[in-house]
Amino acid sequence: MIKLNIRQKIFITILASLFSLAILLGWIIWDSLTNMMREDLINRGNNIAVHISETSSDYILFDDNYAVHQLITETYELNEDVRYIMVLDSNSAVYEHTFSDSLPKGIISAHSDYNENTSNAKTISSDEGAIQDIIVPIEDSEVGYVRVGMSEKQANQYIFSKMTELLIVTLIVALFATGVAYFISRRITSPIQRLVDVASGISAGDLSLRVKSIKNDEVGELASTFNAMADNLINSNNQIDTLLKQLQEKEKLRSKLILQLLSVQEDERRRISRELHDETSQALTSLMVTMRVLANEAKDEEQQQLLFTSRDIAADILRQIRDLAVDLRPPILDNMGVVSAIKKYIKDFKEKYDVDVSFYTSVTEITDLDENVALAIYRIVQESLNNVIKHTEATRIKVGLILEDNNIKLTVSDNGQGIKEADFMKAQAQNRIGIHGMKERVEVQNGSFTILTNQLGGTKIIVSLPLIQKGRLS
The missing domain is CATH 3.30.565.10 (Histidine kinase-like ATPase, C-terminal domain)
Known part of the structure; x- marks a missing residue:
């Protein structure tokens, strides 16, 4: 996925808006010109048909085919947009026409449903493009009809030439607009880019960077706020560094105190272990020896058994004391x-x-x-x-x-x-x-x-x- 920066987005947005507007205006102009030219073509065809209708009425009544043919031929040659002229009798049969060959297939039926309530112009498709076929009655259709085919070819060529001129002008305007869009996008995004560069530098650790050339607009306010934030960041970092140093010092002191506490604890364990091993164990050993001597000298068997039992209890206590002394500070650990x-x-x-x-x-x-x-x-x-x-x-x-x-x-x-x-x-x-x-x-x-x-x-x-x-x- 292509990643665009703000300048490119603004530039593309302006160009897209301009081209969209140009396409919309071109379509509106093309549609308007086409409708206008078609209406003008129909009006001119209608005027020609009315003129022939009024002029040919007497010729038809006197059955003067030559005069009718001469009339429609001259009219055909004088108007470039006229593709054909036909004169029909009251039964819609062809009386005269300007086609050099036979009539095109289906052209007679183009106005088969014509009456006073319907439009007198219909669009006919041909190899040359659309043709507007206009029908006008002669003497209220009692004598016949005049049909004039107006070709849109010349009109379309004229419209196409004008649209080509419009396209050239649009391209020139688009090129100019491109330069303007680039200038505008650069002017808008340059302060933002400087702000981004400074932010990247601060993020990398250089807290001395600041945004310069601040203008009195929204971007300028953003830059001022950013500079103030950077100043606050430095103050915050200084405070954090101070607190961190204090915390580190306290942690060192805490570790030192714990080590001292453990050392005192182990020294106390060692002292108690030594006392249990040396003094208490020796005292119990002496007690056991004394009990054995007393037991051997006892005259009463019950007293002798009692002394032996007491000696065994003392021996068990001695073992427990020695185990406790070892747990407190095992000599094997030091030795x-x-x-x-x-x-x-x-x-x-x-x-x-x-x-x-x-x-x-x-x-x-x-x-x-x-x-x-x-x-x-x-x-x-x-x-x-x-x-x-x-x-x-x-x-x-x-x-x-x-x-x-x-x-x-x-x-x-x-x-x-x-x-x-x-x-x-x-x-x-x-x-x-x-x-x-x-x-x-x-x-x-x-x-x-x-x-x-x-x-x-x-x-x-x-x-x-x-x-x-x-x-x-x-």
């Missing part, structure tokens, strides 16, 4: 790395819950990994598996950890019922921030966090974190 820590956590998780958990990784271990990144990966795996147990009915979980384009990519998927928007709303209402917490951990490390429904209908979490310190694949 052996994130891959080993995830493997250990998944192994313990499978023993604790009846869920099939598989783990695949493209590396044996990632060494020299930033502590915050390692913690983020481990905590997300920990939180994701706990969420599956708490909120879904999944029976199978897949955990993946690969290195991809200098990034660490973690995926956790299950075959549960999936997470819906209503679940997020409910979690926010109940102040459960597990997923939001995972997302915050990822975003402060400049990573990406995506949660979606997998092919099995369950939930799939995709995390990508930058490899801050490039590791060595062992």
